[in-house]
Amino acid sequence: MDTTQLLKGVLDLTVLAVVEGEDGYGYDIVRRLRDGGLPDVGDASVYGTLRRLYSAGALTSYVVPSGSGPHRKYYGITTTGRSQLKKQRDDWSVFSTTVTAILNNASLEGVTA
């Protein structure tokens, strides 16, 4: 299933949701999304999304130095981010329910037709 187009619409929501649970660095967040059932999520898309959410004030970031290699940049959610997540979660809930209902109805109609 090609979910690339679908992902674009929900990347903000899923990234915020993942970070809300626990602060994380870019690749860690990518991994959590993939482990969560979105194997096609692109690294660059996630990093870009993180940057955009950070610019919008939904995320905060901090650097954790590494003793032996390049440092890691961690992201955490802000109050603004939580509000945004709550709203988008509600929107998604309504939206997905609606889409599911439409799809179910269409499916039923298809069966009856």
Add this chain to the structure above:
Amino acid sequence: MSTIDIAPETLSAVRAFLDAVRGELADLDPDELSEIADGLEADLAELVGDQGADALGDPVAYAAELRQAADLAPASARAGRFRRRAVGPLLGGLLDAVRERWDRAIAVVPGDVGGILASLQPVWWVARAWIAVQVGGLAFGAYELHVVPGQSPVGVGAFAVALLVSIQLGRQKLVPAERLRRATGLRVLMIALNVFAIASVPSVAQGLRHAQDDLQNRASARGVQQGYQQGIGSVGVTSHAGMYVDEKWVSNIYPYDARGNPLVGVQLFNQIGQPLNVISQAECTYKSPDTPSDKVRVYYPWTTGATQNHNVFPLASRVQDGTDPQSNAFNSTTPPAIGQFPLTHVPAVSLPGIRTTTQGAKGAYQAGSRPNTPVNAFNQGC
């Protein structure tokens, strides 16, 4: 997890990829670019660690995806700034490539040359601090160069500061490696400073050589003075006593009258009536310029009968054993003598309306035909 161990080859691949991505995003504001690329190195290194270098993919597509997701305007919209911004990442990439090539070249040399060079780094940190202080000394002329720049408080302070800065720079405490790698300008500056330090070595070496020569000259002068002190300690002179011309000790004076004829027994005083004493050390004598003889030339001051006057010229001298004047010297078979004047005759001099007083004077030196050779023909001390 904040500590990551990354293999050098992985880091090289990641950095090359990241530089290419940065090049694609070079039209962005540097701060924005820094923000977006910050931390990516660690993330990408982990990605490569998980899935191999192929997981990196195409940097152009990666940059485009990143740009789109971050909602940044595409490069074409900012084309005006592209070329100017692109120089930094391009140069950074070039420096990375040189560094990688160097690392690879060193890695294949047997005998762990890379490891040895790495362990010699602290030596270079000290050396460049030392060079910096010496160059500073040359540039400002504030103090003479010394092998150990600790002979003046300024030298000690400057070296301490330079050493601290150099070591901290070397330990990447002043500018963290990660930041330095991203700040191409800073990186070029660091390279330029190191190259400048190496290029300054000949100038510093030359300055030191001069300083060393100077030091030896002074030591030699001190030695002469000390030798003299020992030689004529009984006369009771102090150091710095005597007369100097062109920083060289005057051991004797040969006066001539206005007609240019040699004079003997001339008493000299300064403007306040103090005697112009000349201190004449016992001089070594030479069989040839490089072969000193075992006898020394000892000067004998003129006398009033009660005191010895060191301001009467020329001084008499004789070659003898031992540096102390002998009380019976004038009764010996080799009494002290005036010897030969350095010049048999000098040009006559005059001033309008000024009468000379020495014409035909009784003390005029009468010495028919004389060779034009000074007493101390080789003009050198012991």
